[in-house]
Amino acid sequence: MLIWLIGGLAALSMSAAERQFNFSNELEGAKPANFSTGLFGTGQPPVWKIVLDTASSAFAPLTDKAPPVSRRGVLAQTSQDMTDEHFPLCIYDGEVFRDFKFTTQFKIVSGVAEQMAGVVFRYQNSSNFYVVRASALGRNVRFYKVVNGLRADPIGPEINVTAGDWHSLGVQCEGNQIAVFFDGKLAMPPLSDNTFAEGKIGFWTKSDAISYFADAQITYTPRVPVAQAIIDSIMQQQPRILGLRIYTQSGADATHIIASKDLAEIGQPGTDAELAAIRDGTVSFGREPDAVLVSLPLHDRNGEFIAAVRVKLKSFFGQTQDNAVTRAQIIVKKIQEQILSADDLKK
Secondary structure, three states, rough: OOOEEEEOOOOOEEEEEEEEEEHOOOOOOOOOOEEEEEEEEEEOOOOOOEEEEEEEEEOOOOOOOOEEEEEEEEEEEOOOOOOOOEEEEEEOOOEEEOOOOOOOOOEEEEOOOOOOEEEEEEEEEEEEEEEEEEEEEEEEEEEEEEEEEOOOEEOOEEOOOOOOEEEEEEEEEEEEEEEEEEEEOOOOEEOOOOOOOEEEEEEEEEOOOOOEEEEEEEEEOOOOHHHHHHHHHHHHHOOOOEEEEEEEEEEEOEEEEEEEHHHHHHOOOOOHHHHHHHHHHHEEEEOOOOOEEEEEEEEEEOOOOEEEEEEEEEOOOOOOOHHHHHHHHHHHHHOOOOOOOOHHOOO
């Protein structure tokens, strides 16, 4: 179960968001909700599930009578494939993160070939991501990246990572700056890398290592999609616009809002006017009391229709369809200057 809170973290943003991953609220034996599992390398599929373990909570207790240590659910990787190039992944699919601080408690339980636990971040897919991992056998903490399935040389210090004990592992990203933390302390000098600007976060182990994870949390600067950022910018410049939405096609005969002056509208379906704008470039006009509505196509740099824009403007005495369309086209032109392809609408 995920708990979403709004808080503040000056190191990241004046208004940051926070997610806590409380595995105690998940069903024992199940994979946590909103997570998917994967594998980098070779070998058998990994087994990620919730198990019960004795763990002290990093979160504040609800009452002063709550025991400091309790038996509760933790995320565990329990497969014991001894293949050397075998890296189980458990990825949170709920959001993509750019600037953040991600921290988790971990315990390395056992392993013959390896005793490791780690976190993946700015994850693109199972062949492209960053990793920070701790090794009890190697007694070290290492950072490395995987690009197109190729693993770079690891970087990091020798640290006394003990098996059977709970430790904390964290990573903070701000732009191309990456800081790694072990047990609350900076583990190595901050790193600079431009390979991945954003991505998902998750958990990592290697080979036959059985490792537990608990009390994971991420504080982050909320990521604003490109389309919404453009809408926000236009509304700051022209606050008298009554309504502004961008629609994309969501099926053979349907559209939905992906960006809007009113955030509550995002995800709502469009009308036949927006569908016609995307299909064949039709411009539609309508009236409401004291307002006019214009739906127009949004095209890419090659002239292909990729979306629809609906503009709501305050009407005036002598308002005609032609001058309403002209006013709306000026707004759409500003959007098209920043949206060069359909892929831009997905960012």
